Amino acid sequence: MEQILAFLDDNTLAMLSLLVLSSFLGMEIIGKVPTVLHTPLMSGANAISGVVVIGAIILIRRAEATDYLTLVLGFIGIALAMINVVGGFAVTNRMLDMFKKKERK
């Protein structure tokens, strides 16, 4: 029990609050989405999950210039997550462009 309490320092509690609040926010935001938008929304949310790229950036920035293992892992991580980010937003944009009102000829 003491160990568990030691786990829950102030910082952790603040983060837990953040987790709980953002979960509710996420559910509220999505609320009632029409079926037409399920695919683009999934794709857009997918692009946002590429926010993990920031972790890989921090990882590389904190590494020493000679720590090649970390550099290589981080390099691959950034490249893969950037495919997710750029590809994800671009693909979502392409899908949503389809719904644009067409000019009447």
Add this chain to the structure above:
Amino acid sequence: MDISNLIDLLYLVSIIVFIIGLKGLSHPETARKGNRVAALGMGMAIVISLFAPETSGSNNYPWIIGAMLIGGGIGFVSSKKVAMTKMPEMVSLFNGLGGACAMLIGIAEFGNLPQGTDMMSGAVLTNIFAMFVGAVSLTGSLVAYGKLNGSLRDNFTLPAPQIINLVSLVGIIALSVMIMTQPELNMALVYALLGLSLFYGIAFVTPIGGGDMPVVISLLNSVTGIGATGAGLIYGNNIMIIGGILVGASGVILTVMMCEAMNRSLVNVLIGNLGASGGGSGSGREEIVKEVNIADLAIQLKYADKVAIVPGYGLAVAQAQHICHEIEAALESEGVEVRYAIHPVAGRMPGHMNVLLAESDVDYDKLLELEPANSSFPSTDVVLVIGANDVVNPSAKDDSASPIYGMPILDVETAKNVVVFKRGMSTGYAGVQNPLFFGDKTKMLFGDAKASLGKLKDEIANA
């Protein structure tokens, strides 16, 4: 004001931009703008993370910029090249890559733990978490990708999948506990955990039928978001925590909504009984189907008042929606009213068919959703069912033994005439026979949908 407060403030701004973007994405009128706003938020967050001061390390910018250019370039090019019909696969693949990033961060941070770190600590737990969740998302998404593009067949399954899944999960928990109770870091255990997590992703997705893949992709998307949150906890980075959990929570909601559209529970999807129990139902007796010839159909269509088209994935794959659109135009010029009846799960994902039809310039106002379509069928003269099978299957209403029982369907049999375009008498994606084909008012038009529609178009022009 101290610089780290400024950084946190800037991160907060990008979080707000994110939230506004995601909110916009959930409404049809604001979706395009929402996507751009979300992308802007992401761009801001990335720039901040590049310039926020770090107390240790040597920044290594060349590595970062190189990786960003390579990854961004690949992402951009592939997003331009991918066909609209391949969207679900693409989303799944992208998602797996995000998971891979979370996994790599977890592995690297194990290596970076300072000497003498207490294994029973939040730092170790978050590393384990990011690595596990990321690995599951990676292999799970790759299997989903393979199943959707057909390189992995649906019958590619493991024996007794439920037991394997349970054993793997118990093994993962046991290994995590072992890592945390060791006096110091044992990398062998970490790699064992990594291997088992990768395997678990495969074992978790393989039993699920191809028709349920969109639900699984949505769920895995949510998992990747949670992985990003895990990686965010490692660095105490708020934008990763919030961004990840927003995706995680909205992904769960979206998953549940997709299940509702098919009238199935999430548990039901995950156990994977559709796909698996294919072909079981359907009657044993010989039944007779009636064929229609194209010339007769052309005349019938020309003299109809109302025609409805029910498109399926087969139509889109054959790129036949363009010819379909031409037929629609030809009939409209003869004074025939043509509408498209779109089932919520037509295509490979909910809403996918709307995207595909919009791509070939079909007017948005001509697309009817399930309920208005069903109420318009009784007054419709001819319904053309093209490459759609399961979404018009009346067994969903009256055969409780059918795996698709309870799924809302398009009641095309209430129309005056139904013509089904089909290659042969094979079953659809869900693998069940369709009594509609033997109905009194139903006629079949066998052959490749695109070729048939091409001939039909010529006949309409000549007749």
